[in-house]
Amino acid sequence: MGYTLITGACGGLGxxxxxxxxxxxxxxxxxxxxxxxxxxxxxxIRSQYPSVEIKCFPCDLTNSHSRRALFAFADENKxxxxxxxxxAGADIQKSFEKYTEEKLVFQxxxxxxxxxxxxxxxxERAPHDGNTAILTIGSVSGIYPMPYFALYxxxxxxxxxxxxxVRTEWKGRAKVTCVLPGAIPTRDDIKANIKTQGVWGRLAxxxxxxxxxxxxxxxxxxxxxxxxxxxxxxxxxxxxLIPMRVKLKLIARRWIxxxxxxx
Numbered sequence: 001m002g003y004t005l006i007t008g009a010c011g012g013l014g015x016x017x018x019x020x021x022x023x024x025x026x027x028x029x030x031x032x033x034x035x036x037x038x039x040x041x042x043x044x045i046r047s048q049y050p051s052v053e054i055k056c057f058p059c060d061l062t063n064s065h066s067r068r069a070l071f072a073f074a075d076e077n078k079x080x081x082x083x084x085x086x087x088a089g090a091d092i093q094k095s096f097e098k099y100t101e102e103k104l105v106f107q108x109x110x111x112x113x114x115x116x117x118x119x120x121x122x123x124e125r126a127p128h129d130g131n132t133a134i135l136t137i138g139s140v141s142g143i144y145p146m147p148y149f150a151l152y153x154x155x156x157x158x159x160x161x162x163x164x165x166v167r168t169e170w171k172g173r174a175k176v177t178c179v180l181p182g183a184i185p186t187r188d189d190i191k192a193n194i195k196t197q198g199v200w201g202r203l204a205x206x207x208x209x210x211x212x213x214x215x216x217x218x219x220x221x222x223x224x225x226x227x228x229x230x231x232x233x234x235x236x237x238x239x240x241l242i243p244m245r246v247k248l249k250l251i252a253r254r255w256i257x258x259x260x261x262x263x
Contacts, residue, residue: 008088061114
């Protein structure tokens, strides 16, 4: 079996995928922005699972030169891929007028361009035997347009649609699944935001470990798209018939209260 490339490997959700697959004895190729954090993570894994094959290479996924260097390293080490888990993303949240050009480009590239680039590169280095798995992390925030979270929700919708289209192109050669989780309590700012959501905030979130486990199950079953969490599925059902103008007004009223930029 080939290597699994995990982007955003040092983040909360990325680490959950890393540890889940390490426990299964799978070979891992880890990337993130910090070489120091990658090496620390690799050392932790090897201390508990010494037989697991691990490769690490830092990459700025918003930069095409950095992405080329990532896959040049893979080629130099003759890595064959069996899976991609694209976790990396930026959940910058604020009114669009407050974005700088730098932040706009950063979020759009890491959430969408980086994912598309890695999907192509992994597919090129996979056996095309129908067992290659491509897993992208969308979001329930991409189900509807979200004022004050507009760029994030748009990029998450884009990766969902792109994954669905490529899934058809690669039928019989690779499995492609996009999962749509809700809030995941990883960083402190996300945990604080969840607390402001009252009852829904207590019921809807899933732990990183649960998201990782259910996501891997979804791609194994070759699902096209999966909304994770019973409460998030109910939200989709209950809001489906509400007129879009009403949904947009309700979403704007809720999300205008929160602003975050952790990147």
